[in-house]
Amino acid sequence: MVLSLLSLCAKEVVSDHSSSPLWLRWVPRELYGPLLEASFAGCRPLAVSELVHKWPERRLRVGGRRKRGQPPPSRLCVQALLLAVVRGLSDQRCALRVLDLCGLQVEEGPMVDSMGGWSLTVALCTMIVQASAGAHRRDGERKRFSALHRDKNVKRERGQQKKAREASDDNEVVMSCIDGGPSREVLEEDYMVQGVRRRMEMARTLIDEPSSITYREENDICVQLQVRADIFVNARSWERVCVALSTPGPLKLQCRYLRVEEISVSSIRTLLDLLPREGLLGIDVRYSNLGVTGLAQLLPMLAAFPDLKSLRLHYCNLDLRRDQPGQQEALGDLSQGLAQLQQLRRLSLTALRLPGQLRVLLSSLPQPLEVLELPYLSLSPADLAYLSCSHHSSSIQQLDLSENRLDVNTLPSVRRLLSQASGTLCHLSLSGCGLNDDLLGLLLPSLGCCLSLKSLALALNPLSMAGLQEAVRTAARMPSLRQLLYPNPLEDYQPGLPERPSSAQLLDWPLDESIDVSITGSRLNKVLQDCGRADILLTCDLLNYDKDLVD
Known part of the structure; x- marks a missing residue:
C-alpha cells in the first residue's frame, strides 16, 4: 500500500x-x-x-x-x-x-x-454509564453552587428590603412635618420598581453565567452526543447493555446491527424494547434456542423497526422434521411475521432444518430478496423448484446453497435458478453440495451465463483434477469473475475415499503427504494464463476465503 x-x-x-x-x-x-x-x-x-x-x-x-492490508x-x-x-x-x-x-x-x-465485538460493546456501555454518572455528579455540584448563589441573593434582597423599610419610616416622620410632601404609596411604588429591576438583573445573570442552574439543567436534559455502533450481546453482556440503553445521560447509544448469542427469547424481547426504533439495519441471532414458536413471537416486534433490512438466524433450533403438535400453526404465524418486514432485503437461515417449507417462508415476503443464504438447510427438490420460480430469483445478488446436497433430480431447478439470476448474481457458494465431475459438467453452462458473477465457491466437492481444469476454463470465460474457491482434487487425498464422499469426509480425510499441494495451484493458474486471464484469484484456503475482497 x-x-x-x-x-x-x-x-x-x-x-x-x-x-x-x-x-x-x-x-x-x-x-x-x-x-x-x-x-x-x-x-x-x-x-x-x-x-x-x-x-x-x-x-x-x-x-x-x-482497505486491503490495512490493520484494524x-x-x-x-x-x-x-x-x-x-x-x-x-x-x-x-x-x-x-x-x-x-x-x-x-x-x-x-x-x-x-x-472484538463483545469487548467493544462492553466498553461502549461502560462509557455511557460513566458519562451519565459524571453528568449527575456535576449536576449535583452545580445545584449546590446555585443554591448557595441563590441564598446569597435572597439575603442581599432581604437586607435591601430592611434598609428600604427603615428609610421609609424615617421619610414618613420627615414628610409629616412638611406640607405637600410625597406619600407612603409613592415610596412603595419606587421600591417595587427597584425590585423588578433587581429580578431582571438576576434573570440576566442566570442566562449569562455558564454555572447557572437554568443553563446547565437544559443541557443535562438534552443528549449531547449520539453514539452509533454495532452491538454484540450475549448472556454475560446482556444486563450491561440493557442498563446503558435505559440510562439517561449526555450519551445516547444507537444500534446499526444487533448480534445476540445464546440468550432466551424473553431476553431478546427486552433488548428490542430498549433499542431506538430508527437506524437498526440488521439483526443476527445465533445459537439461541428459539424454536418456531419463539421466532414467531419475535417477528412482530421486528416490524417496529422501519429500517430493518437484514435478518440472520444461525443454529436457532428451528427443526420441523419432528412431529410435534402445533408446528404448522406456529409456521403460519412465522409466515405472517415475515410478511410484516417491509424493507427486508437479506435473509440468512443456517442449519434450521426446514425441508419442504421454503415456499411458506419466502412467499410471504413483500419485497424480493437481494441476499439469500440457506446453508445446511436440508433443502428438498420442492424447495429448489419453488426458489427457481419465485419472485426472488431475478433479483438475487448473493446466494449461498452450501451443504445442501444436489443430484440429478435437483440440478434442473438449480440451472433454472441460475438462468433467472444471471443478470444480478454477484456471489455464489456451492461448497459441499456433492458435485462430482458429471454434475458440475451439467452445471457449468448455466454458470457461464452469469455474467455479473464476481466470486464462486466450490470447496469440499468431490472433483478430480480434470473436473477442476474444466471449471477454471469456464471461469476464464466469465468477464466479471475475480475469485474462485476450489476444492483439493481427489488425486491429492490418501487412498480409501468412498466413490462419492461427503463434505465431512473430504474435510477430515488426510491429504497425501507425498504430493505437493502447490502443484495443483500452479497447474490451475497455467490454465488461466492460457485463457488470457490473470486477474482471477484461485484459492483452496477455505478458512481465509472472503468473498467481499472483490467488492
Missing part, C-alpha cells in the same frame, strides 16, 4: 507526542482527519486522545470498511478514543455531536491487539 504525501507527513507529525501541544493549536480543521488516521495506524493512543478531545467537526466516524485500530487507541469522548463532554471547545463506530469491531482473523 503506497502512502500519499499527506499520510506520510501526518505519520511524522504524530510520531512525537511530546510536541503535540506545540502543533495541535495551529492545526486547521481539515487536517484532523489525516492526523487521526495516522495516529490509529501508528498506534499513538495519546495523539488519538488529544485529537478527539478537541475534535472540530460535529461528526466523527471511526471504523467502516478497511488497536485496543489502546480505541480505549483512548472513548475516554477522550467522555472528557470532551465537559469541554465547550469540542464540537463532536455524532460518533460513528459502526464496523470498528473485528470478529475474525489473527488480530490479537484489536477489539
Whole structure:
C-alpha cells in the first residue's frame, strides 16, 4: 500500500507526542482527519486522545470498511478514543455531536491487539454509564453552587428590603412635618420598581453565567452526543447493555446491527424494547434456542423497526422434521411475521432444518430478496423448484446453497435458478453440495451465463483434477469473475475415499503427504494464463476465503 504525501507527513507529525501541544493549536480543521488516521495506524493512543478531545467537526466516524492490508485500530487507541469522548463532554471547545463506530469491531482473523465485538460493546456501555454518572455528579455540584448563589441573593434582597423599610419610616416622620410632601404609596411604588429591576438583573445573570442552574439543567436534559455502533450481546453482556440503553445521560447509544448469542427469547424481547426504533439495519441471532414458536413471537416486534433490512438466524433450533403438535400453526404465524418486514432485503437461515417449507417462508415476503443464504438447510427438490420460480430469483445478488446436497433430480431447478439470476448474481457458494465431475459438467453452462458473477465457491466437492481444469476454463470465460474457491482434487487425498464422499469426509480425510499441494495451484493458474486471464484469484484456503475482497 503506497502512502500519499499527506499520510506520510501526518505519520511524522504524530510520531512525537511530546510536541503535540506545540502543533495541535495551529492545526486547521481539515487536517484532523489525516492526523487521526495516522495516529490509529501508528498506534499513538495519546495523539488519538488529544485529537478527539478537541475534535472540530460535529461528526466523527471511526471504523467502516478497511482497505486491503490495512490493520484494524488497536485496543489502546480505541480505549483512548472513548475516554477522550467522555472528557470532551465537559469541554465547550469540542464540537463532536455524532460518533460513528459502526464496523470498528473485528470478529475474525489473527488480530490479537484489536477489539472484538463483545469487548467493544462492553466498553461502549461502560462509557455511557460513566458519562451519565459524571453528568449527575456535576449536576449535583452545580445545584449546590446555585443554591448557595441563590441564598446569597435572597439575603442581599432581604437586607435591601430592611434598609428600604427603615428609610421609609424615617421619610414618613420627615414628610409629616412638611406640607405637600410625597406619600407612603409613592415610596412603595419606587421600591417595587427597584425590585423588578433587581429580578431582571438576576434573570440576566442566570442566562449569562455558564454555572447557572437554568443553563446547565437544559443541557443535562438534552443528549449531547449520539453514539452509533454495532452491538454484540450475549448472556454475560446482556444486563450491561440493557442498563446503558435505559440510562439517561449526555450519551445516547444507537444500534446499526444487533448480534445476540445464546440468550432466551424473553431476553431478546427486552433488548428490542430498549433499542431506538430508527437506524437498526440488521439483526443476527445465533445459537439461541428459539424454536418456531419463539421466532414467531419475535417477528412482530421486528416490524417496529422501519429500517430493518437484514435478518440472520444461525443454529436457532428451528427443526420441523419432528412431529410435534402445533408446528404448522406456529409456521403460519412465522409466515405472517415475515410478511410484516417491509424493507427486508437479506435473509440468512443456517442449519434450521426446514425441508419442504421454503415456499411458506419466502412467499410471504413483500419485497424480493437481494441476499439469500440457506446453508445446511436440508433443502428438498420442492424447495429448489419453488426458489427457481419465485419472485426472488431475478433479483438475487448473493446466494449461498452450501451443504445442501444436489443430484440429478435437483440440478434442473438449480440451472433454472441460475438462468433467472444471471443478470444480478454477484456471489455464489456451492461448497459441499456433492458435485462430482458429471454434475458440475451439467452445471457449468448455466454458470457461464452469469455474467455479473464476481466470486464462486466450490470447496469440499468431490472433483478430480480434470473436473477442476474444466471449471477454471469456464471461469476464464466469465468477464466479471475475480475469485474462485476450489476444492483439493481427489488425486491429492490418501487412498480409501468412498466413490462419492461427503463434505465431512473430504474435510477430515488426510491429504497425501507425498504430493505437493502447490502443484495443483500452479497447474490451475497455467490454465488461466492460457485463457488470457490473470486477474482471477484461485484459492483452496477455505478458512481465509472472503468473498467481499472483490467488492
